[in-house]
Amino acid sequence: MKKIRVFGEQKLSGTISVSGSKNSAVALVPASLLSDEIVEIDNVPNISDIEALIEILTYLGAKVERNGTSMKIDSTNIKNRVIPEEISKKLRASYYFMGALLGKYKKVEMYFPGGCSIGERPINLHLKGFEALGAKVTEEGNKYTVEAEELKGTNIYLDIASVGATINLMLASALATGTTVIRNAAKEPHIVNVATFLNQMGASITGAGTSEIRINGVKKLSGCFHEVVPDYIETGTYLIAGALCGENLKIEGAIPDHLEALISKLREMGVPFEVGKDYITVSKGESYKAVSIKTAVYPGFPTDLQQPFMSLLTQCEGISKVEENIFENRFMHIPYLNQMGAFITTTDKTAIIKGRTNLSGKEVEATDLRAGAALILAALCAKGETTITKVEHVLRGYEGIIEKLQNVGAKIELEEIE
Numbered sequence: 001m002k003k004i005r006v007f008g009e010q011k012l013s014g015t016i017s018v019s020g021s022k023n024s025a026v027a028l029v030p031a032s033l034l035s036d037e038i039v040e041i042d043n044v045p046n047i048s049d050i051e052a053l054i055e056i057l058t059y060l061g062a063k064v065e066r067n068g069t070s071m072k073i074d075s076t077n078i079k080n081r082v083i084p085e086e087i088s089k090k091l092r093a094s095y096y097f098m099g100a101l102l103g104k105y106k107k108v109e110m111y112f113p114g115g116c117s118i119g120e121r122p123i124n125l126h127l128k129g130f131e132a133l134g135a136k137v138t139e140e141g142n143k144y145t146v147e148a149e150e151l152k153g154t155n156i157y158l159d160i161a162s163v164g165a166t167i168n169l170m171l172a173s174a175l176a177t178g179t180t181v182i183r184n185a186a187k188e189p190h191i192v193n194v195a196t197f198l199n200q201m202g203a204s205i206t207g208a209g210t211s212e213i214r215i216n217g218v219k220k221l222s223g224c225f226h227e228v229v230p231d232y233i234e235t236g237t238y239l240i241a242g243a244l245c246g247e248n249l250k251i252e253g254a255i256p257d258h259l260e261a262l263i264s265k266l267r268e269m270g271v272p273f274e275v276g277k278d279y280i281t282v283s284k285g286e287s288y289k290a291v292s293i294k295t296a297v298y299p300g301f302p303t304d305l306q307q308p309f310m311s312l313l314t315q316c317e318g319i320s321k322v323e324e325n326i327f328e329n330r331f332m333h334i335p336y337l338n339q340m341g342a343f344i345t346t347t348d349k350t351a352i353i354k355g356r357t358n359l360s361g362k363e364v365e366a367t368d369l370r371a372g373a374a375l376i377l378a379a380l381c382a383k384g385e386t387t388i389t390k391v392e393h394v395l396r397g398y399e400g401i402i403e404k405l406q407n408v409g410a411k412i413e414l415e416e417i418e
């Protein structure tokens with residue numbers, strides 16, 4: 001077990017480089033097995049979710065070579081077999097093996113995926129889409145068997161613009177016969193990144209990044225070289241750190257366009273920042289105006305930044321409001337922020353933040369990945385020492401977060417506990 005200790009109120013200045021996107025990389029790695037040749041992916045973040053995916057690929061018989069942020073995946077000798085429950089449930093993104101193995105071998109047997117407990121997170125839309133493509137889904141407790149004689153292109157309407165279902169259905173239909181059209185598709189930058197990757201392997205996908213994606217099935221996919229897009233959630237997290245304690249903190253290697261929703265809120269609050277082509281420089285302002293956000297699918301305000309952003313809202317003058325519309329259980333950071341001195345009340349999916357309140361260091365717990373990020377941000381501007389336990393959640397999704405923050409002046413340490 002690990003914990004993080006933060007000694008707050010340090011100025012953050014210097015440069016933080018953004019890593020490859022977690023939510024893109026966790027789809028690209030399983031997607032690589034659709035290829036009949038070796039695939040090379042660069043800018044892969046070094047996070048424990050990627051290690052868990054490599055464990056699954058290796059278990060299936062793929063050869064994986066890692067060199068820094070580069071990863072070569074040779075899936076030519078894969079043996080399609082049941083993915084055991086212990087590894088299926090290590091992370092959410094194991095569900096991408098469903099689409100990839102079904103697409104390539106017309107059969108997959110695995111268990112319900114894991115991931116952060118931020119809501120019920122069913123996979124009914126993934127399964128309904130597989131069925132629409134001609135697959136038969138059998139559920140026995142937590143175990144799913146999905147198989148098809150043939151996968152045939154069809155029209156699929158998603159009731160919710162789900163990121164996971166959109167990507168899984170692109171994976172399942174890339175090698176299907178005929179054309180698949182996904183309507184009400186998710187539009188996040190990682191959807192575009194995955195579609196580009198598949199196209200580089202020889203797939204024929206158009207419309208990714210819009211709500212209608214068209215996949216013309218092809219017979220085979222070949223090798224390619226591809227780069228993971230910069231992580232806009234990581235960028236946003238450090239941007240918030242800069243708004244809390246920055247002095248010309250530069251976040252480089254970013255794609256600012258992916259963060260319009262956050263950037264416009266920072267502007268409204270009065271945060272001093274400058275946006276360049278691939279960087280953003282941010283400083284702590286004198287005082288901030290309270291603002292309200294509603295999480296929504298891209299390009300709306302990302303649910304993955306709702307928790308980190310709430311830490312910043314504790315430092316705004318007046319009443320801010322946060323509405324979480326994507327997940328039912330993404331407020332678990334709030335009791336800990338309140339222990340640190342925040343004044344936040346909740347009703348159903350809305351949180352009301354009364355600010356500004358001084359925060360002080362406490363012993364708190366990272367209940368999930370972004371809750372952990374929110375607590376680190378709060379700790380950076382709190383008086384005294386904060387100890388955050390269960391930080392394995394944070395290490396699943398932020399590459400080198402301790403070193404990146406130390407390098408810009410934060411007093412933050414990772415410690416092993418018994």
Ligand code: EPU
Nearest residue numbers: 023092093121122123124125126160162163164326327369
């Ligand atoms: N949903 C259904 N049925 C489905 C699929 C989704 O009801 O079959 C619901 C979910 O329960 C949720 C909503 O639809 O209420 C949106 O879920 P979505 O499928 O878009 O999310 P996801 O695929 O489970 C991914 C990311 C999350 C991120 C969301 C939203 C990965 C591995 N996970 O989850 O990332 O919050 O999209 O952008 O890509 C994180 O990084 O901290 C994280 C949780």
